[in-house]
Amino acid sequence: MKTILLDTGYWIALFSSDKELEKQDTVEYVTKLIDENNYKVIIPFPTLYEFLNSKLSRKVKQKFNLETELSKQKYEKIYDNDYRDKALKKFIYQYSFTNSDISLVDEVIKEMIEDKNLKTDIIVTFDESLKNFARSMNVEVV
Structure with missing residues (x-):
């Protein structure tokens, strides 16, 4: 079974389709791929923290849509316990050394x-640096 990792931009484009028009072809493709x-x-x-804090906090109707979306059986929410300390150090x-x-x-x-146990096959992101990193790790980018 292949594994798809969804970045924040996917959620923003999915729930803000009127403001993210240029990303809707990707959202439709990914939705179809998953379904x-x-x-x-x-x-x-x-x-989810990033998305909810930035884009969904005041949209009551869409909160219910998100709950429905997240309840899909294929979805597995991954806590960051195993990753956050190392990620924070890298961050x-x-x-400290770049302006990026x-x-x-x-x-x-x-x-x-990078976690071989998690085994990410595909990432859905609109972030160029994440795309480049994923490709360097032989992960397909959508």
Whole structure:
């Protein structure tokens, strides 16, 4: 069974379709891919924190839609306990030496991709640095 990891941008595009028009083809493709295949879907909890705090906190109706979406049996929410300390160290180190836009959530996702036990086959992200990292780890990017 293949495993798909969903980044925050997927949730934003899915629940803000009117504002994320350029991403809707990808959202539709991924939704179809998930619905029509026997894939396990990994949802890193930090992506939910990021999405809920930034985009969904005041949209009551969409909160119910999210609850319905997250209740799908294929979805597995992954806590960041095994990844966060190492990700935080990398985040602080990189932030100290670069001016790039670095996200702690992205660092957690990178740790998850590197985890051979989790086995990520596909990542859905709109973040270019995550795309590049995933490709370097032989993970398919959507």
